[in-house]
Amino acid sequence: MITTENKYKPNTTLQPKMVCKDHLVSGEKFNIEEYEKGILKTHPVPENLPRYYESEDYISHSDSQRNFQDRIYHFVKSHMLSKKAKWIYRYFKQGSILDFGAGTGEFLNEMKNSHWIVDGIEPNNTARNLGALKGLNLKSEISELENKKFDVISLWHVLEHIPDFQNKLSELKTLLKDDGLLIIAVPNFNSYDSKYYNENWAAWDVPRHLWHFSRNGIKEKFAEHGFKLVNEKPLKFDAYYVSLLSEKNKPKSSNLLNAIYRGFLSNQRAKSSGEYSSITYFFKKESKT
Template sequence: MAKQKYFISCKDYLVSGEEFDLFWSTEYEILETKPVPRNLPFYYSSDNYISHTDSKSDFTEKLYQRVKTFMLSKKLGWIKNYKTSGKLLDVGAGTGDFLIEAKKHAFDIYGVEPNETARGVALHKDVVLEKSFEELKDLKFDVISMWHVLEHVADQEKEITSLYNLLEEDGVLVVAVPNFRSYDADYYKEYWAAYDVPRHLYHFSQNGIAEIFSKFNFELVEKRPLIFDSYYVSLLSEKHKAASWKYLKAFYRGWMSNFKARSSSEYSSLVYFFKKREKGL
């Protein structure tokens, strides 16, 4: 096997303060975090890991929750261009807010969330989440969504195979991930918050996403930018740098990232819409 090429080293700013290296994949245009810790759940054990809570204790968390609420209906609007009802599975459902919104739009909702704390928060909202795909293996879904989840998955190929098997033949798969080819990633380099090592095990480019899903018989049919992500990621990145005037600087860098992406298409995060391709084609 060819030796992997080194890309950059990053620090875990959330839990451990440890350094991790990113290497180019030998097969796809993606980056891989090395080493992968054996006790990976430990690196999620922080009250500041916001996708597992509904915390609004400071300005950044309030901003995150406000934008998340705004984007829920926007995301459902995108999905309804393909499906207006049916079974919807949210993988990595966090605290269940997207599923609550989907239920309002006439979808039958299902969710998978491995984190016990997040499942508990969702249950208080009357959203029951499964721990793994195993509880759902006899079902088929019209829509499967993964909002900033794929980068956390250790076995990418097994996960994508499971998604293919769970999706109806005419269903749609929706995957949102950060884009390390974006302007804000290039500007902040090792401080870029969306590297989020070691919780993010993989880091994607647009070509990389298309390559890996094509191998598993998915056809990319549409891409959409998540324009607010550049501002939020820039703010966290400025915090990593311990910068002064961080809010002003973050707003400027977030705006600049979106401005440059208007011509390059390299937004900070993108949503990819896939359809199943018949095997063998």
């Protein structure tokens, strides 16, 4: 995951749709407000946002497997690495890729082992150091890339963390080749598990998740920026993992069996609606006229 300087200034005139608690670090409460049709935002955004990532339980910046929850996360993550790579191979057999918000570098390591030219952006120093142990030279910011162009740019559960995500999207577009592929994976607040767990849904993850997207919201926003949606892929394991975390967020004791059932039910209902817990979107640049 990735954090950046907070440039987002919230509109304080809106009535919150929901109030959610930071279950990971502070215990503070934050509003979920409507930003645009199909896009919600977290308010207020703390000025010291990086502090809210300072937890041993923030697994994206760690390779540890201290407990059952960590082991599930890393098992699923390992399983998904080859699947994500295969999704990309449908468009490019080989090429160059930038992973924005590279974490500890597992995905880039998978691509490097398939003889891709890899670059990664990850501001978190601990995560970068873990990436270095895998032989990866992760950068802390885009300016270090020296005007490179990429066949593929990926943001796996990163967009929701970026305060100025529209400016960042424009910046990334300049790094993408004209026939390049932009991959965005984000939670979907219209999923069944979101509606079932309501304010306890773990994928709200306030205040680290600053933005919350629906399928239509993200498609319309990317179209505004000159991107054409070419494919969607569900991240089905996310429904189970998010449900497991959401059970822990409930005021009453968590229930592992209920988490499994709710994850299953979320995926089953999404077969007809398309509203999976998390979705990966594949975008191409619109052709210049």
